[in-house]
Amino acid sequence: MFLHLYHDGRECIYNLFVSVVAGLVSMLSWGSGDFVTAGLSRSIGSLRALFWVTVVCDLLIVLYGGATGAYHSVSLSAIPYAVAGGLCHTAASMSYYRGLKVGRVSLVTPISSGWSLILVLAAIFLYGEALAPTQAIAIGLVIVGSVLVSANLKEPQGSSRFTLSDPGIAYGFLAMLGWGIGFLFLNEAVEEVGWVIADLVLAMSMTAFLLIYSTASRESIAPPATVRDRLRTAFIGFATILAYASYSIGIERYLTSVVGPLAAAYPLVAVVLAVVILHEKTAINQKIGIAAVIGGMVLLAV
Numbered sequence: 001m002f003l004h005l006y007h008d009g010r011e012c013i014y015n016l017f018v019s020v021v022a023g024l025v026s027m028l029s030w031g032s033g034d035f036v037t038a039g040l041s042r043s044i045g046s047l048r049a050l051f052w053v054t055v056v057c058d059l060l061i062v063l064y065g066g067a068t069g070a071y072h073s074v075s076l077s078a079i080p081y082a083v084a085g086g087l088c089h090t091a092a093s094m095s096y097y098r099g100l101k102v103g104r105v106s107l108v109t110p111i112s113s114g115w116s117l118i119l120v121l122a123a124i125f126l127y128g129e130a131l132a133p134t135q136a137i138a139i140g141l142v143i144v145g146s147v148l149v150s151a152n153l154k155e156p157q158g159s160s161r162f163t164l165s166d167p168g169i170a171y172g173f174l175a176m177l178g179w180g181i182g183f184l185f186l187n188e189a190v191e192e193v194g195w196v197i198a199d200l201v202l203a204m205s206m207t208a209f210l211l212i213y214s215t216a217s218r219e220s221i222a223p224p225a226t227v228r229d230r231l232r233t234a235f236i237g238f239a240t241i242l243a244y245a246s247y248s249i250g251i252e253r254y255l256t257s258v259v260g261p262l263a264a265a266y267p268l269v270a271v272v273l274a275v276v277i278l279h280e281k282t283a284i285n286q287k288i289g290i291a292a293v294i295g296g297m298v299l300l301a302v
Contacts, residue, residue: 086209
């Protein structure tokens with residue numbers, strides 16, 4: 001009996017430890033990747049940056065899928081959902097990269113991370129799921145936080161005109177909406193074939209859509225010219241795939257209640273790096289808003 005309890009205790013500790021590691025890896029990878037994305041977008045342009053990061057993601061997912069044998073679960077019925085998700089993710093990512101190019105990382109990243117709010121609202125209004133108390137609080141935090149982050153409180157008193165506090169904020173909201181809808185489609189594909197195949201189809205469709213957009217708009221997608229930008233591109237692609245893999249493995253095999261909230265706090269990493277390294281300054285209302293949005297994302301993941 002005591003031996004059985006000993007093994008159960010060790011297994012619980014092991015599961016908790018791995019869950020924490022998986023959540024932290026996802027949080028650090030997504031957060032640091034977002035931070036580096038801002039520098040790459042400003043250096044080579046948002047379209048070129050997004051295209052080549054997506055290409056890197058394509059290659060890494062192909063390698064990961066081959067190494068893990070994920071291609072045995074291919075289902076044609078999942079492809080339309082993944083492609084639709086790819087279209088939404090393309091629009092969202094273009095908005096996000098543009099927002100990071102013209103705006104502040106510490107403001108754009110928290111706003112865009114609110115895509116999980118779209119999933120919760122869809123679950124309530126489309127699928128008839130009940131709203132848990134923690135979800136209601138989380139939704140309130142995200143909404144209030146978004147307003148605080150977005151509002152320009154330096155407007156003259158008595159002015160009825162609402163102006164955004166940063167040019168990247170609008171792009172952040174567009175990214176939030178696009179990613180939220182895109183993940184609704186992606187989730188359908190993941191349920192049928194798993195995250196590797198679904199994400200591979202999504203990433204490949206994003207590459208195709210970006211090529212079409214580049215041809216139509218005649219915008220360049222030439223490869224990064226400098227070693228620094230090439231390293232940035234490789235890092236963002238690797239960080240993105242590492243985050244997805246760590247998060248997916250964590251919630252599939254270990255404690256979702258631990259992995260989810262930790263991974264959902266990834267905007268905090270980007271915000272801290274932006275403040276410490278880029279010396280971005282935020283007003284007190286924006287600091288409160290950032291904290292509210294991140295707190296809401298964590299609660300939504302619980």
